[in-house]
Amino acid sequence: MTTETETARKGWMGLLARSKPTRLAQLFPDLPAHDFLRAPEVGAVMVQGRIGGVGQPFNLGEMTVTRCALRLASGATGHAYVQGRDKAHAVRAAALDALLQTEQGPELQDSILTPLRAEETTRRASRAAKAAATRVEFFTLVRGEDQ
Amino acid sequence: MYVAVKGGEKAIDNAHAWLAEERRGDVTVAELSLPQIREQLALAVNRVMAEGSLYDPDLAALAIKQARGDLIEAIFLIRAYRTTLPRLGASCPVDTARMAVVRRISATFKDLPGGQVLGPTFDYTHRLLDFKLAAEGEVPAAAMAPTDLADVPHVTEFLNRDGMIEVEPGGNATPPDLTREPMELPASRALRLQAIARGDEGFILSMAYSTQRGYGRTHAFVGELRIGTVAVEMDIPELGFAVEIGEMELTECETVNQFKGSKTEPPQFTRGYGLVFGQTERKAIAMSLVDRALRWAELGEDFTGAPAQDEEFVLMHADNVQATGFLEHIKLPHYVDFQSELELVRRLRSEALAAQEAAE
Incomplete structure (x- = not known):
């Protein structure tokens, strides 16, 4: 796999993992025929931090993750590791991961990834804008002895 | 029988x-x-x-x-x-420098790149009960201001440039995991941080407070407190590269602490670190104070006998599930134990009374 396709694949796998399961189901209601290489499985991933934000890793705590791998009739395989315990979410993400690598890719980019990305950008921008409104603007008071 | x-x-x-x-x-x-x-x-x-x-x-x-x-x-x-979940692996260490911050304050620098961002805080409220909340009603929309969505640099980076603060040694060693192996003492700093991150907020708060009152004082300033969302990435073995598997809200606190220097280190500031799931700033600040207090040996400071410096005391009593399990088990039937105690006390009493009578 070339670096370019790897970057693209990393991008959509992350986007699908971060998407709300209900929203993904709306955008992609019908699953293509598939065989599981790994049936959807709920588990935990140990999340690591770094000491002082930059130093040696330490174990912060776990998060729930659901994973799944499948093969489509065309032979394309897809993988998913998604936050939470929603098996349907993992299956949809894996099926899309497979389909996005086929000639259907560009069409699905437009119909599914583009709206998901736009909604995520809006959500993030809204929180960032609210945070920006709470940024403190300091001003210096004129003190009596200076006059 | x-x-x-x-x-x-x-x-x-x-x-x-x-x-x-x-x-x-x-x-x-x-x-x-x-x-x-x-x-x-x-x-x-x-x-x-x-x-x-x-x-x-x-x-x-x-x-x-x-x-x-x-x-x-x-x-x-x-x-x-x-405990019922299979472990699918470990994430890459989260990069808090790339956190999408909703709150970021520093008690050490007034003007700093990225600014002081208050976020949705209880600070500066009057702590008066708001009876409007007793009635249902619409909440006014929060104000918005333009922003460039740039990453916010860590405050300790600025101090680091002048060599004024200790350098945190980097690396990628696999950290110990107390959910896999029983905790062994003395613990590494990584193991201590894991134990404190999941420790009881009240206990960690009290330990931290005790250092402020003088039991193992560390002269802490909040160099930076930030709350926001970070991406969680994980190496996927079957793919051979890392992907984002989700995102989470974290609270991070870095304290900057006075340090007189030691035989090997010049006078400089030292660090305490706190990182906790969710918006949990009391816990994160407390965690960084306790982390710093527990570093006395590594920094060549004196052990003053303070509870917050005592690794065994802190780590073995921080877990509220362990604590509540042991505490509350004493309410369960101990009929046989108690029966034997009862018989023992009866015998000792009768012996004591007999001895008293003999003396009289």
Whole structure:
């Protein structure tokens, strides 16, 4: 796999993992025929931090993750590791991961990834804008002895 | 002679049925939904995730509902649930320098790149009960201001440039995991941080407070406190590269502490570190104070006998699930234990009384 396709694949796998399961189901209601290489499985991933934000890793705590791998009739395989315990979410993400690598890719980019990305950008921008409104603007008071 | 006793099944069943009824409360009052708990009691959800050591807001909301709002019971439920999950692996260390911050303040520098961002804070409120919340009503929309969405640099970076603060040694060593192997003392700093991150907020708070009152004083300033969302990335073995598997809200605190220097180190500032799931700033600040206090040996400071410097004392008593398990087990039947104590005390009393009579 070339670096370019790897970057693209990393991008959509992350986007699908971060998407709300209900929203993904709306955008992609019908699953293509598939065989599981790994049936959807709920588990935990140990999340690591770094000491002082930059130093040696330490174990912060776990998060729930659901994973799944499948093969489509065309032979394309897809993988998913998604936050939470929603098996349907993992299956949809894996099926899309497979389909996005086929000639259907560009069409699905437009119909599914583009709206998901736009909604995520809006959500993030809204929180960032609210945070920006709470940024403190300091001003210096004129003190009596200076006059 | 040992006599096994059985019984109480019916009483236990009935007690649990009554518990379910009491949990529901007055049925003329609408039942709480899990999304309501998740969205409107978010800080309770965060505490249960942090101390349950499992990031899953829906599960934490369920645990809070099931536990009737008893957060330690909810944490216990989460801990029990997590033992049923297969471990799929470990994430890459989260990059808090790339956090999408909703709050970021520094008590050490007024003007700093990225600014002082207050976020949705209780600070500066008057702590007066707001009776408007007793009535249902629309909430006015929060104000917005333009922003460039740039990453916010860590404050310690600025101090680092002048060599004024100790350098945090980097690396990628696999950290010890107290959920896999029993905690061994002395513990590495990584193991201590894991234990404190999942430790009881009240206990960690009190330990931190004790250092401020002089029991192992560390002269801490909050160099930076930030809350926001970070991406969680994981190496996927079957793909051969890392992908984002989700995102989570974290609170990070870095304290800057006075240090006179030692034989090998010039005078400089030292660091304490706190990182906790969710919006949990009291815990994160407390964690960084306790982390710093526990570093006395590594920094060549004196052990003054303060509880917060005592690794065994702190780490072995920080876990509220362990603590509550041992504490509350003494209410369970100890009939046989007690019977033997009773007989012992009776015998000692009769001996003592006999000795007294003989003396008279």
